[in-house]
Amino acid sequence: MAEIIDGKKIAEDVVATVAATAKDLAAHGVKPGLAVVIVGEDPASQVYVASKSRKAKECGFHSVQHTLAGGTSQADLVALIEQLNVDPAIHGILVQLPLPAHIDSGAIIQTIEPDKDVDGFTFVNVGRLGTGEVDSAFVPCTPAGSMLLIERVRGRDLSGLTAVVVGRSNIVGKPMANLLLAANCTVTIAHSRTKDLPALCRTADILVAAVGRPEMVKGDWVKQGATVIDVGINRIPAPEKGEGKTRLVGDVAFAEAAENAGSITPVPGGVGPMTIAMLMANTLVSACRAAGVEPPRF
C-alpha cells in the first residue's frame, strides 16, 4: 500500500516558515503585502480568495482583498492592477482565475509587474522557468507545491527518473514539466491527442495528473512504486451521502492507484493546500527581495 503524501501537513510547515521569516523581516522595516483581486461571484473562487486572504493574515502579512463586481470593465481592472504595481506596500498581486468571459484574462495577467507576479503567470516568469532560471522565477503555486511534495518523497535530484505529466495547461502542466526537467527528470507531457495514454503512464516513476477529469487515471496505469501527484479537484454527485450531495475526487482513481503506487497524494488534502501555501511563500520571497534579504529555501 502506498505512502499517502500529507499535503495539509507539508503546507502547514511551509506556512510556519513563511510566518517566522515574515516576523524577521520586520527588523528590516518590511511587512510582506499581498493583494488578491476577484471579479464576480464564482462560488469556488470566493472560497479560494477568502482562504488566501485569511492565510496571508495568519502569516502576518499586510493583506488586501479587492472584490469587484462581475460587470467590471477590462479598463477598470487594468487601472487597479497598475495602481497595485506601484504601491510599495504590495509585494504580491494575484488575480483570481477564472475571470468573467468579457475580460481578456491573458491581457490582464500581462499587466501585472513581473516582480510582483506571485502567481508566476507573466511572460517574464514563464520565460525564467522555461530557461531553467528557477531561482529567479516566481513559479506558479500549484506546480511549485506539487514539486515540493515530490521532493519530500524522492529528494531534490530526480536524475534517472521518468516523469509523465498528463495535461498541458499553462498554469499546471507546462510549468510542472519544466520543474521536473530542472530537477533532471526525463519528462513527457501527455494530452488528449496522446496515443495509448495508459501505456505511457505505466512508464512513469513520477506521474502527475492535471486534466480536470474525475478519476480518469486508473490503477493499472500506475507503475509499481511510482509517485502519483493528483492535481485534479472535481466535485461529483454523491447520492450515497444523500440527495443533491457531492464529494471531491481527483483525476486519479485513488484506491486503485494506491495499490500500485509507492506514494500518492489524496484529494482533498494533497496538492490543494500546497497551492495556497506556495502563494504565501512566493509573496514572502518577493518581500525578501524588496528588503535585500536572502529568502528561505522551501
Ligand SMILES: Nc1nc2c(c(=O)[nH]1)N[C@@H](CN(C=O)c1ccc(C(=O)N[C@@H](CCC(=O)O)C(=O)O)cc1)CN2
Ligand atoms: N490566480 C489563480 N487562480 C487560480 C489558481 C491559482 O493558482 N491562481 N488555482 C485554482 C484554484 N485554487 C487557488 O486559487 C485552489 C484550488 C484548491 C485549493 C484547495 O485547497 N483545495 C482543497 C479542497 C477544497 C474544497 O473542499 O473545495 C484540497 O484539495 O484539499 C486551493 C486553491 C484556480 N484558480
